[in-house]
Amino acid sequence: xxxxxxxxxxxxxxxxxxxxxxxxxxxxxxxxxxxxxxxxxxxxxxxxxxxxxxxxxxxxxxxxxxxxxxxxxxxxxxxxxxxxxxxxxxxxxxxxxxxxxxxxxxxxxxxxxxxxxxxxxxxxxxxxxxxxxxxxxxxxxxxxxxxxxxxxxxxxxxxxxxxxxxxxxxxxxxxxxxxxxxxxxxxxx
Numbered sequence: 001x002x003x004x005x006x007x008x009x010x011x012x013x014x015x016x017x018x019x020x021x022x023x024x025x026x027x028x029x030x031x032x033x034x035x036x037x038x039x040x041x042x043x044x045x046x047x048x049x050x051x052x053x054x055x056x057x058x059x060x061x062x063x064x065x066x067x068x069x070x071x072x073x074x075x076x077x078x079x080x081x082x083x084x085x086x087x088x089x090x091x092x093x094x095x096x097x098x099x100x101x102x103x104x105x106x107x108x109x110x111x112x113x114x115x116x117x118x119x120x121x122x123x124x125x126x127x128x129x130x131x132x133x134x135x136x137x138x139x140x141x142x143x144x145x146x147x148x149x150x151x152x153x154x155x156x157x158x159x160x161x162x163x164x165x166x167x168x169x170x171x172x173x174x175x176x177x178x179x180x181x182x183x184x185x186x187x188x189x
Contacts (some may be wrong), residue, residue, distance in 0.1 A: 014087070017167070018043055021087040022050045027094035030101045033077060037070040053077075064134040071129055081105075081127035084134070089122060091162040100158050101125065109154030114141040116164045123163050 018036075025034050036047035037055040044054040055073055057066045067084060074082050083101065085092075104111025104125040110132055113123040121140040126132060131153055135143035148155045 013167075014043070015046065017090060018046055018087045019050070021085065021089065021092065022047060022052060024092055024094045024097055025085065026051060028098050028101065030098065030105060031083070032079070033074075035070045035073055037066045063136045067134045067136065071134075075129050079129060081125060082129050084121075084124040084126075084136075086122065086166065088166045089163060090167055091165045093162060096160050096162045097123075100160055100163060103158040104156060107154065107156055109156065110144065110148050111156045111158050112141065112144055113157070113159050113163045115166050120166070122166055123158075123160075 022034065022036070025031055034047075034052040035055060036044060036052045037057050038044055038047075039057045039059040039061070041056070044056060047054050053073070055066075055070055057069065061069075071082050081104075083097075085097065100111065100113060100123050104127065108127055111123075111125040111127075112121060114120065115122045119139050119141055121136060121144055124134075124144065132144065132147055132151060135147060137143075145155060145157075147153075
């Protein structure tokens with residue numbers, strides 16, 4: 001997004017999406033607690049204000065190691081299953097999250113949703129915790145499925161339209177801007 005949004009616009013967009021995502025999560029009755037892991041103290045302060053537990057991560061840590069750390073914390077809070085949900089899902093609603101959880105709640109294995117390009121992972125529920133390693137990054141959807149197959153872990157693909165749309169590239173932002181009632185519109189300078 002650096003080519004189309006200024007630093008300030010990207011910061012505002014990230015802040016808005018974090019707040020929106022956390023508000024959606026808070027409204028889901030099956031979620032006992034939420035953990036936000038970030039190297040950004042401002043993001044962690046927002047998360048705490050909205051009732052999330054927070055973990056300050058080193059800027060040098062990659063996403064998968066950060067998620068392992070957050071999962072270990074969830075396990076310490078006696079969580080038996082975990083839902084990984086990124087904050088770059090501008091169309092997601094509490095209903096979408098609840099529907100995804102309902103599909104995986106009593107399912108021992110991995111419930112997964114791809115992005116709209118069928119390459120990334122936009123939601124991942126693991127029951128029980130620790131069943132698979134995280135493989136977020138390029139082609140993560142396929143990597144998670146392949147790992148589950150190797151480990152003989154049951155997989156349920158639950159592609160819910162609003163969960164599948166994320167903001168990764170400028171074209172995604174243009175789609176949001178072109179909607180009749182856009183959710184996020186960063187002001188152009």
